[in-house]
Amino acid sequence: MENADPVLEPRIRGQREDMKRKSRVLMAKPGIDGHWRGAKIVSTALRDAGFEVIFAGNMSPEAIAKTAVQEDVDFVGLSILAAGHMRIIRRVLDALREEKASDMIVTVGGTIPQPDIPELKEMGVSEVFPPGSKIDKIVDFFKNSVTGDSQAA
């Protein structure tokens, strides 16, 4: 754009960016364990990075899948602080398949022992963030996963 106004153009570009749909994240705690610190911190960081975050709090796996579809999200973030994570995450993934939403990117954060991570990935989880994961790395993962029209601002 040879004649582009050097002051105006970035602003217009910015507006165009704004008109694009923000990438959406459903952040949920499957089941009834109520520790919310991790989910809250990650939600805030993703929102600050330009994602639209829907914080669902505690929900059953089936409700998570239904909400994810209703809200048309790109990502489902699951936060867990109790053992029993393998079964409950499998139930979320099954419910997403049931809702024909297995294309959604599923991430898990929380007290996940290292040996369980490969198995979770095989099950369909895209990434696992154990305690002590750097927030920048988590945000980068979400940004790098965004494709097509969905752009984080």
Next chain:
Amino acid sequence: MKDSATQKSKFTGSGIPVKEVYTPEDIKDLNYNNDLGMPGKGPFTRGIYSNMYRGKHWTIRQFSGFSTPEETNKRYQYKYENGETGFSISVDSVTENGFDPDDPRAEDEVGQSGVSVCSLEDMETLFEGLPIDKVSTAVITSQWTSPALAAMYFVMAEKQGVSLKQVNGTSQNDPYVFTLCCNLIDCVTPPHLLKLSVDLIEWCAQEVPNWHPVSFASYNYRENGVNAYQELGMLFSNAVGYIEEELSRNRLEIDDFAPVISFHLAAHNDFFEEIAKFRAARRMWYKLMKERYGAKDPRSLAFRFHVQTSGSTNIYQQILNNSVRIAYQVLAAGLGGAQSLHATSYDEPLCLPTDQSILLSLRTQQIAQYETNITNVVDPLGGSYFVEWLTNEVEKKSWEYFDKIEERGGLVSVWESGWIHKEAANAMEERQREIESGEKQVVGMNCFEMETEPYEVPVFRPNPESTNIQADKVRQLRQKRDNKRVEVCLENLRQVSLANDNVMPALMEAVRAYATLGEIQDVWRGIYPKWKMPIQY
């Protein structure tokens, strides 16, 4: 990354600026008799007993529970055989929420984050063969389920031949652990939670003299991100909320129930600040009891507290390093004059502790008690220019935070409005920012990091069949008990609750009839309004 050794300004973990060195000038206004006093004498800054650990070591009370009551009972036996001197029940999320294991919402979570306890039968199994006449027990669960679980413990004790007059221990029964620090999915509004909590306190103060029916658990507020002085400010504001509720009933005087109140604090990373916090807390409680409530009984004026080393300071990276953090925190608790102590286990960022990691926690405490000689002299840091100055400073800031809550109407107001939730959220984000920016250094996380993990540790797995086993058990219980009697007891509990009488006698009868936790909580779910935690995401 900034190198902390070269930074000019230095701060405590809670952001209090500190100088390079302290001198008599920094504590020139300190009056020994008024501000410190001899240990065992008001204001108890130096400790609540004259001889402290020469009289009795702090109680080694490791919080634990997983899977079924049968399996946790074995763990309790193992810890007792290895020198544990107090029990502490950690229940699962299903129990905390007040559901039975066959509730559809409980699927996948029974026994996964603690032990499943839903009836007197489970409580009997949990303590079978354990010397509860000699060893005290902390029944740690949500405020919402504290009255029912305390009743189960009391009836179990009676059946073991330990009367209400003898039974010794603590209920957590704290307002914030499960309505601020954690979420409950189907509970009632704060004023009703408060009513049930204070009923337990009021009844125990008269009927169960050796029971502490509340242990205000600022440990958990701290774990959510608040700092040392916010911890104490919230702690005392919550205690005031309960005390005001009891006094407004015009049934008991302050000295009738203040002696049974107890506390549960965190031992975080800033060594001297935590010691100063424990000392400041004793002086604050003394002033609060004496000046605000005119308490006279020395037991009302003495601040009794349990300490838990801070789980949130334990990290996933280079996981064995956590045992060093834990040992320093144990030392701070001992030097701060704690009455009982839980040392977390190094593997808790991964899983519930293994037999080995819990043994290490026990041994960490025993080494502090038997080898370091810190138990020989009471309040050994008393008189240190720095520690006395910092004790004053933590106290001052804690009162300021306490006033901030009181100005907003106190416990129930900030709880219902969500102001306190906003405070917690701000604090957790601030803690995260400090770590992300490198302002706070965490070895293995933002400094001295390693590409590959140097330690491989075993992972504890709770029994995956716990849901099926416990759900079957509760179904069988409902078959074999006298259901007519259960129905009558639950209806009586409902009537007593509607009449706004103390629920405890009716609750004891319901528990004796083997009413389940879910059935009991449903009585209150049926008559009180529901509440949703006001978190702003």
